Amino acid sequence: MQTKLRSRTITKPRSHHGKPAQSLVARRLxxxxxxTHPGEMLLEEFLKPLGISQSAFAVRLGISFPRLNEIIRGKRRVTPDTALRLAHVLGMSADFWLGLQQDWDLWHALRSKQAAAIARLEPLRHVS
Incomplete structure (x- = not known):
């Protein structure tokens, strides 16, 4: 089932019973x-085309090489601090990096062991 929300089409997830569930995610996943993990995006769309090494880029960002390398390998999240650093150095929005991270996190959360338990939670109803 699809719904229009502020000119964005979203697909509503289905509950574990196969019935349409209330949309928990307003982003298109x-x-x-x-x-795409933000680390993969950083490597493939920025570092490789710019011909800059991870070590040199880590210095530019003011972070350690292991921290940057873990992000690139998808082993570490892009935090707001890192997103601000990336935005400043690359001349773009921190929201871009946080959006990529949020998409990654939500996609995996929707498929996690906890997703079935979350789907069974009782929605709060308006009390008059």
Whole structure:
């Protein structure tokens, strides 16, 4: 089932019973594959084309090489601090990096062991 929300089409997730569930995510996420991790985006769309090494870029960002390398390998999250650093150095929005991280996190959370338990939670009803 699709819904229009501020000119964005979203697909409503289905509950574990196969019935349409209330949409928990207003962002468009890929259905069959995980979204691009921000570290992969950083490596493939920025570092490689710019010809800059991870070590040199870590120095530019003012972070350690292991921290940057873990982000690139998808082993570490992009935090607001890191997003601000990336935005400043690359001349773009911190929201871009946080959005990529949020998409990654939500996609995995929707498929986690806890997702079934979350789907069974009772929605709060308006009390008059």
């Amino acid at each position: 890929p259905a069959k594959r995980p979204p």
